[in-house]
Amino acid sequence: MERQSAWTRWDATAREKISAFCERYRCFLSQYKTERKFIQGCISLAREHGYQPLEACDRLKPGDKIYRANRNKQLILCQLGQQPLSLGGHLIAAHVDSPRLDLKTSPLYEEDNLALLKTYYYGGIKKYQWLNLPLALYGTVVLKNGEKKEICLGEKPEEPVFTITDLLPHLAKDQMKKTIEDGFPGENLNILVGSLPEPGKEKEPVRNYLLRWMKEEWGISEEDFVSSEFEAVPAGAARDLGLDRSMILGYGQDDRVCAYSCFLALLHTGPTEKSSFCLLVDQEEIGSSGVTSAQSSFFQTFVEELLEKTGSGLKEKRLFFENSKAISADVAAGLDPSYRDVYDPRNAARLGFGIVLERTTGARGKSGSTEPTAEYLAYLRNIFDKHQVCWQTGELGKVEQGGGGTVATYFARLNIDTADCGVPVLSMHSPFEVTSKADIYSAFQGYQAFYQEE
Numbered sequence: 001m002e003r004q005s006a007w008t009r010w011d012a013t014a015r016e017k018i019s020a021f022c023e024r025y026r027c028f029l030s031q032y033k034t035e036r037k038f039i040q041g042c043i044s045l046a047r048e049h050g051y052q053p054l055e056a057c058d059r060l061k062p063g064d065k066i067y068r069a070n071r072n073k074q075l076i077l078c079q080l081g082q083q084p085l086s087l088g089g090h091l092i093a094a095h096v097d098s099p100r101l102d103l104k105t106s107p108l109y110e111e112d113n114l115a116l117l118k119t120y121y122y123g124g125i126k127k128y129q130w131l132n133l134p135l136a137l138y139g140t141v142v143l144k145n146g147e148k149k150e151i152c153l154g155e156k157p158e159e160p161v162f163t164i165t166d167l168l169p170h171l172a173k174d175q176m177k178k179t180i181e182d183g184f185p186g187e188n189l190n191i192l193v194g195s196l197p198e199p200g201k202e203k204e205p206v207r208n209y210l211l212r213w214m215k216e217e218w219g220i221s222e223e224d225f226v227s228s229e230f231e232a233v234p235a236g237a238a239r240d241l242g243l244d245r246s247m248i249l250g251y252g253q254d255d256r257v258c259a260y261s262c263f264l265a266l267l268h269t270g271p272t273e274k275s276s277f278c279l280l281v282d283q284e285e286i287g288s289s290g291v292t293s294a295q296s297s298f299f300q301t302f303v304e305e306l307l308e309k310t311g312s313g314l315k316e317k318r319l320f321f322e323n324s325k326a327i328s329a330d331v332a333a334g335l336d337p338s339y340r341d342v343y344d345p346r347n348a349a350r351l352g353f354g355i356v357l358e359r360t361t362g363a364r365g366k367s368g369s370t371e372p373t374a375e376y377l378a379y380l381r382n383i384f385d386k387h388q389v390c391w392q393t394g395e396l397g398k399v400e401q402g403g404g405g406t407v408a409t410y411f412a413r414l415n416i417d418t419a420d421c422g423v424p425v426l427s428m429h430s431p432f433e434v435t436s437k438a439d440i441y442s443a444f445q446g447y448q449a450f451y452q453e454e
Contacts, residue, residue, distance in 0.1 A: 006354045006390035006438040007246070021444065022248065022437040025260050029250050030237035034138045035073050035282045035292075036229075038096045038256060042075055042263055042280065043067065049267045051077060054302070060309040063271055068302055073282040073292040076302050077266055081275040085307055086316040088323025089275035090451055091416065092266075093294060093407050094259035094330065095284035098252035099123035099429045101130060101189060103230035108193075108222065110207035115194040117162075119232065120186075123285030127184040129430050134161035135191060136235040141220050141228040151218055154235045161235045162191045191232055234431040246352070246437055253433040255284070257440055258329035258422045265447035275306075276451040284330075284407055294407035300414070318415075325376070326418040327450055328408035329443070332356035332394040334424035334434075342401045349394025349424040351434070354442040356394040357381070358420040361406055370408040372419040380419060380450070387449035390442040394424060421446065 010018065032041040051065040060066065060080060067077040073096075081089070104118040121127065136154030143149070154161040167175055175183050197205030198212060214220055220228075238250025259280050266278040283293035290296070300317075307316055335348040349356040357380060360369045384391045396404055411418045423443050426434035 003350075003353050003392045005352050006442055007352055009390060010438075018437055018441040019245075021264075022440055025257070025440060026238045026240070026248055026250065028260055029248075029252060029256055032256075033136070033233050033252055034231050035096045036140060037138070038259065039069060039072060039075050039280065042077075043069060045263075046077055046267065054078075054305060054309075057309060059311075060306065070296070070298045071292050074296070074298055075278075075280045076299060077263070077278045078302075078306065079266065079269065079272065079276045080306075080310070081272045083273050083275070084316075085275060085303070085310060085312055086319040086323070087274065088320055088325065089277055090272075090453065091277040091279060091324055091326040091411065092262040092329050092447055092450065093279040093281060093326065093411060094262055094328075094422075095255045095282065095294070095407060096259050096280050097123070097282050097285050098233075098254060098256065099125045099285055101135075101191070101232040103225065103228070103232070105226055106222075107225060107230070108207055108210065110204045113195060113197070113206055114192060115206040115210050116190040117193055117230075117232075118187075119189050119191060121189060122231075124429055126180070126430065127186060127189060128166075128180060130189060131164050131166040131184075133163060133431055134235040135163055135232045137162060137230060137232055139228055139230040141218070141224050141230075143220070143224060143227070149218060149220060151230075162193055162232065164189055164191055241434060248435050248437065248440070249432050251431055251433070253423075253435050254331045254425055254428050255329070255422070257425070257435050258331060258443060261423070261440060261443040262327075262329045262447040265444050265451060269448055269451040272452060273454045281407060288407060288410065294410040321414045321416050324416045325379070325450075326408075326411045326416045327380075327447065328370075328406045328411070328418055328420045328422075329447065330406040330408075330420055330422045331425045331428060332358060332420075332422055333396045333428060334394075334426045336426050342397050344395065344398050347393065347395050348397075349392055351424055351426065351436040352438045353392045353424075354390030354439060355384075355446040356392055356422055356424050356439075357384070358394055358396075358422075361396060361404060361408070361420055370406075370412045370418055370420070372417065376417040376419060379417075380421065383449050383453050384446055387445065387452075389446040389449055390438070391446060 032038040051067045054066040054068040062082045064080045101119040107117040139151035141149040198209035201208045234251045241247035241249040281294045283290045288295045332349045334351045408418045423439045
């Protein structure tokens with residue numbers, strides 16, 4: 001099936017509009033690098049567009065805009081349509097967590113007069129890609145008395161950064177004979193954080209200096225790491241990529257590029273017949289098992305409260321799910337010409353060709369795929385073509401090469417028609433991922449068209 005580059009369909013005026021939209025996205029991506037920060041930024045922007053907390057509303061009517069946050073890591077926004085909820089709604093779900101390094105419960109140690117932090121890697125990463133990078137630390141620390149400390153260090157030019165060292169090539173003969181998996185063990189992903197000794201301390205003087213520094217600067221003790229969330233992410237802003245500035249290079253685009261696009265699409269959608277929902281979830285990269293993930297009951301209880309506050313009964317919950325339609329907005333694998341042999345070029349998505357509609361995900365014989373029906377895929381095709389959205393099809397590599405999953409399965413379980421549809425990415429799960437501005441804007445247009453459909 002032949003598709004054409006989305007850029008060929010836009011004139012100079014349209015390209016300026018796309019550039020402005022993607023500049024706002026680039027700034028948002030740079031400013032909100034963790035799931036907590038991203039949700040915080042979305043709530044602030046939603047309130048500017050008239051959204052109110054659901055708990056502040058006693059009764060709801062068509063046209064109302066409400067949201068509810070779950071533990072600062074998950075967010076649902078809804079614009080109520082003219083039709084009753086029993087006739088269903090349009091839902092787009094995306095995840096806001098990204099691969100990263102998390103500090104262990106007891107992270108700080110000293111060895112050979114250097115202080116380091118022990119980490120877990122979060123999500124599927126190539127471990128060697130995280131070496132020798134400038135890293136920033138984001139932390140949320142809750143003290144025993146309930147006081148919360150928010151920490152960010154390494155983003156401002158005047159602030160220090162952190163890094164994970166690698167072996168110099170002169171001494172790496174044995175390392176280079178190993179497989180990538182064996183040559184870069186996860187236990188070696190230790191972040192270098194200091195070398196200055198505490199005066200008068202003979203035992204672990206560098207570690208003691210840093211413990212005193214954290215107490216004075218952050219107001220936390222070593223024991224407070226137990227009730228903390230520290231994330232190490234690449235320091236610095238996302239950047240325009242290419243001589244033509246047609247792409248964006250930045251951390252966390254899987255899946256914040258889709259999260260931002262569907263969130264902005266809802267904010268800029270006018271009154272609709274059906275109710276529109278945007279669901280931003282956490283923990284997709286580690287299996288969606290936690291309380292802020294797509295598997296939690298948060299979405300279902302949100303729907304129950306909507307039914308109550310619109311004067312409907314809980315008996316209509318089943319009808320709402322049965323009559324609703326959903327998009328799992330998650331990134332797709334873009335065809336990389338440097339690694340063409342792992343793709344099926346006839347079925348691979350290409351950067352700059354628009355939003356990707358995926359008929360199947362999973363791995364090796366569609367294992368784990370939600371497999372949307374032909375009728376539902378035709379429904380989405382019709383929407384995109386009717387609204388002149390640039391779109392393409394795609395898949396995650398050759399049949400037996402690999403595979404992956406999305407949050408689509410958790411909405412399909414509720415008997416909601418669901419399909420994966422998102423932005424193609426190069427260097428997925430690396431510290432710096434690549435997207436095309438054409439695809440980002442096409443995703444925004446596609447998601448908005450989906451919300452507007454009657």
